Amino acid sequence: MLIIETSFRSSNGAYLANFIAEKYPSARRIRLADMVFSGCRACKQCKGAGADLCVIDDDLSPIMASLLQEKQIVLIAPNYMGFMAGEAKLFIDRLYCMRDSAKKSRFAEGTKLAFFLTQGSGNRASGELCLGWLKSVCEHHMIKFYGHTIANCAEGNNDGVRIKQEEIAMNLGFFF
Numbered sequence: 070m071l072i073i074e075t076s077f078r079s080s081n082g083a084y085l086a087n088f089i090a091e092k093y094p095s096a097r098r099i100r101l102a103d104m105v106f107s108g109c110r111a112c113k114q115c116k117g118a119g120a121d122l123c124v125i126d127d128d129l130s131p132i133m134a135s136l137l138q139e140k141q142i143v144l145i146a147p148n149y150m151g152f153m154a155g156e157a158k159l160f161i162d163r164l165y166c167m168r169d170s171a172k173k174s175r176f177a178e179g180t181k182l183a184f185f186l187t188q189g190s191g192n193r194a195s196g197e198l199c200l201g202w203l204k205s206v207c208e209h210h211m212i213k214f215y216g217h218t219i220a221n222c223a224e225g226n227n228d229g230v231r232i233k234q235e236e237i238a239m240n241l242g243f244f245f
């Protein structure tokens with residue numbers, strides 16, 4: 070399992086990443102906020118005959134390579150302005166290279182992505198745009214998707230995640 074966390078602070082997202090890592094002790098973890106990387110630059114060198122993964126050489130490069138084998142991916146991102154925080158979107162954009170020139174997915178068969186959107190609002194419906202979008206991205210890449218908006222994630226405490234953590238653990242268990 071690879072747990073990808075986005076938050077910039079010790080936060081609801083970090084709490085959730087720690088919680089999931091306790092349940093899956095062999096999981097690898099990365100924190101996008103600690104990494105220097107760019108989004109897709111549309112060079113298209115990942116397409117065409119004999120093309121390989123993204124040619125951008127930055128902190129995401131080893132992660133992209135590891136995604137070829139990683140069958141369980143957890144992405145955690147805060148809701149910023151009604152969508153996933155920018156760093157998470159840049160990461161998703163870089164998945165452009167995960168389809169080859171024949172439009173075949175480079176992800177291993179059976180790969181699954183579980184996504185958690187932590188947000189301040191108590192209205193879970195405000196995460197639907199983001200969840201619906203990521204679901205269609207996953208369908209495009211032939212990977213299975215589970216998405217959950219975690220509402221009431223206030224600054225300074227983790228109660229919004231804490232009251233949902235057992236439900237999250239159960240749903241993750243079913244999904245993975």
Ligand SMILES: Cc1cc2nc3c(=O)[nH]c(=O)nc-3n(C[C@H](O)[C@H](O)[C@H](O)COP(=O)(O)O)c2cc1C
Binds near residue numbers: 147
């Ligand atoms: C730049 C910015 C934009 C935000 N926009 C939204 C928003 O559109 N909807 C919302 O519910 N919360 C919004 N929030 C609140 C965060 O989603 C909330 O603080 C959440 O707990 C962040 O997750 P974290 O605790 O894992 O960092 C925003 C916060 C920031 C800093």
